[in-house]
Amino acid sequence: MLIAGVVLLVVAVIAVFVARSERGKARKATATETLSCGDVATLSSGVAAEVGAGSFSQRCEAVGTAAPGPDGLVDAPESQVDAVWVRTKVIHKYWVMEETRQDGKTTRTRREREETVSENESTTAFQLTDATGSVVIRPDGADVDRPEKVVDRFEARSAMNQAGEGFLSSLLRVGNDTGTLGFQHQEWVIRPGEELYVQGEVSDRTGPLVFAKPEDKGDYLISTRSEDEIVAGAERNGKIAVAVAGVAGVVGIVLLIAGAVTA
Template sequence: MLLVIGSALLVAAVVLLPLTVIGLRRWLRRRGITRLRPATLASHEGERLTLTGVAAPGPEGTLSSSLAGNDCVWHGHEVLRHYWPLNRDTGDSAVRERACDSIADHMSEDLFGLVAEGDDPKGERVFVDPAGCEQRGAELCLQRLVERPKPGVATVADDLLSRVKGRISGVFRGETIEFEYREWVIRPGRIVRVTGVPAVRDGQVVITAPEGGKLLVEPDVDLQEDRTPPRRTEALSLTAAFTVCAVAGSVLLLLGISVG
């Protein structure tokens, strides 16, 4: 009886062996992606991936945002012009509703780093190319309204206008009320989720926009959502099952032989 049970367990171990090897390889590969290992990500060049890590300075170091001058790894700003639209109805019952147009916007295009939680932000990093990216949830670090100058009335100097990057353009319709400046930043140390494709540039792994699409950058996500790798559970379960079958089968087989 012991021989039969031991033999059955050894057969089960033989069947589980290739499955265990495959499971372990999958887990280690996924772990390399989760831990943002450049060598692992380089082997997935061109594949669409979602990576989560800690924002770190890029090759140029920590950036300074254009308007507020805050330390960051990425920044973007927009200028809105608030105005009274031309109202064709000039009767006493006419109601004027203010409107606004975006007349300038800019996003930094410097590479920034991404490292696994607990890793050295100045050590081995994966880089992110944010050129033309779509960002969701960056920190609004500045929002300021500046009234248009009025004849004979002292107003606060518009010290932000000279810091705006790119052209200020648009159709200046109606009567200007004020200009609104907004700026967003991603600071070093913030948790960031990036969806894009890895590419190798000059020996460095850079996450870029997929062909025909945009890189998605999501700051301040919940890291807990990405901490349960299903491959690990699968690999450990297979390894445990293989070990139990192999050890128990060998022991029972030896006992069966010795008793017999």
């Protein structure tokens, strides 16, 4: 009971931190100033006229549609769809034999395991456009929220070319106690024309106006959800975390007291 009580108290503490984090997300979204692409350009021009180009920096949020940047579309290797941003992930799924001993008896059990062997995100700049203009989006360092999943495919070992050479083939586990089940291929994208909500820092330090991760390491969010959806989701998650913290805390204390009494 003592161990269970301690575990529940740890869960309660973690839930409190989660609740604070989610409430913080909601506050930031509602407190951050919303600017159009035209507003950003006007502010930047005003600062440039006063103190010179390269001096403008503003934390804000903007809403618009995704469009290709100067370098065009990015490669979506799994789906081959048109995209301005892409994330790919490959998960190696395999099995291992685990041994346990009890009462002098050895039991061997097959367990499934997995590990990520490849995960990449594109860093090619794209644009956010609205009726008033456009701003460049540099996605590196951003928390990309709810991108569209376009591939979630499991490639079983039996379907793979075992004689083939290459990266995935080299990862096949051999031996009596391990074996590859296969590889899970996943891919997420942001397509041209996707409605986006962006929260971060826009500046002209590098020349054109660019949304990027704030220099003070603050939050940088690119989301396919609206601000209202983000706020509602964060508030809901915060309430759930508070409820979990309360229940886990009370039960944990009860178990600690009961364990101390019976010890």
